Amino acid sequence: MVVPMTFLAVDWGTTNRRVFRIDDGAVVASERDNKGAASMTPADYPAEVAGIRARMGDLPMLLAGMVGSTIGWREVPYVAAPAGIAALADGLAWVDERTAIVPGVAMRDPANPDVMRGEEVQLLGAVDAGLVPRDALLCQPGTHCKWVWMEDGRIARFTTAITGELFALLRGHGILARQLTGAVTAGDAFREGVRRGAARDLAAALFGIRAAKVLGYRDDADAASHASGLLIGADVAARLDEERGAHVHILADPTLGTLYASAIDTLGGSSALIDSRQAFVAGITRIQEHHA
Structure with missing residues (x-):
C-alpha cells in the first residue's frame, strides 16, 4: 500500500493525543487535546478520525500509541525486540485503505517481559534524525518511564x-x-x-x-x-x-x-x-x- 508524502499522524496516548499534518517530513499544522484512549470507547474512534480529517485535511493517517492497545480502537499485535523501522512498518494494522495503526514493541522474555506502545516511534525517530547515536541508552520519563538500549539503530531491549x-x-x-x-x-x-x-x-x-x-x-x-x-x-x-x-x-x-x-x-x-x-x-x- 502506498502512503503519500503528505499525511496525518496521531500520537494517541492514554490521557492526551497530538495530531500532526506532515508534508515532506515537516509539520505544517498540529493540535493537542485531552481525548486520550482512556476517555474513549472503540465505537468513538471512527467519528474522531473523521473529525481530525475534517479539521486537518482529508489525508491518509498513521496512528501510534494506546490506540492500538486493549483500551484503544483495536488491539494490534506487538513486534518483537530487537525491532527497527522496517519491523514497525511491516506490522502496521490497516483499519481501512487510508488508516493504519503502528504496532508496539515487546520483550518476549519470560524472565523479564516488557511492552511499549508509542514510545517506539520516538526512539527510532531519534536515531533516524541523528539526534542520538545508533548505539545508545535512552530514557523516556513519564508515568511509565522507559529505559531503552539501542543497538545498530534498533530497539534491542528495554525496561519499564x-x-x-x-x-x-x-x-x-x-x-x-x-x-x-x-x-x-x-x-x-x-x-x-x-x-x-x-x-x-x-x-x-x-x-x-x-x-x-x-x-x-x-x-x-x-x-x-x-x-x-x-x-x-x-x-x-x-x-x-x-x-x-x-x-x-x-x-x-x-x-x-x-x-x-x-x-x-x-x-x-x-x-x-x-x-x-x-x-x-x-x-x-x-x-x-x-x-x-
Whole structure:
C-alpha cells in the first residue's frame, strides 16, 4: 500500500493525543487535546478520525500509541525486540485503505517481559534524525518511564519503571498526600532525595518524609521535591548499575527531563535532553516512507 508524502499522524496516548499534518517530513499544522484512549470507547474512534480529517485535511493517517492497545480502537499485535523501522512498518494494522495503526514493541522474555506502545516511534525517530547515536541508552520519563538500549539503530531491549505513577499515587492517597502538594524542582531537596533513593531502601526513605515533618526537620514546601528525588533516584540508580558512568539521552519535555538529568548527573552519569516531538515526527515519517 502506498502512503503519500503528505499525511496525518496521531500520537494517541492514554490521557492526551497530538495530531500532526506532515508534508515532506515537516509539520505544517498540529493540535493537542485531552481525548486520550482512556476517555474513549472503540465505537468513538471512527467519528474522531473523521473529525481530525475534517479539521486537518482529508489525508491518509498513521496512528501510534494506546490506540492500538486493549483500551484503544483495536488491539494490534506487538513486534518483537530487537525491532527497527522496517519491523514497525511491516506490522502496521490497516483499519481501512487510508488508516493504519503502528504496532508496539515487546520483550518476549519470560524472565523479564516488557511492552511499549508509542514510545517506539520516538526512539527510532531519534536515531533516524541523528539526534542520538545508533548505539545508545535512552530514557523516556513519564508515568511509565522507559529505559531503552539501542543497538545498530534498533530497539534491542528495554525496561519499564512505573516511577511517575508511584509518585502520583503518593500524592493522591495515603499518609504523605498532604505533604506532597508543593512544586517539584531540581534543587537541594530533590538531589538529597536522589542520593537517598539510590540506597534502595525506598519504603523506609518515603516514611522518613513523614518523620521529618513530625520532628520539624523538613519544611513541607520541599517534601514533594524530596519524594520525587527518592523515586527517580532509585530508578536511575538501578539503570546506572548496568552501565557505570553511562551517557543517557533523555526524550522528554524540559521540566521532567531536567529532573532526570539532575538525577543522572548526581549519581555519576551524564545526559543530554532530546526533543521528543522532533523524534516522533522523524519516526512516523520514516514509517510512512517505508510504504511510499
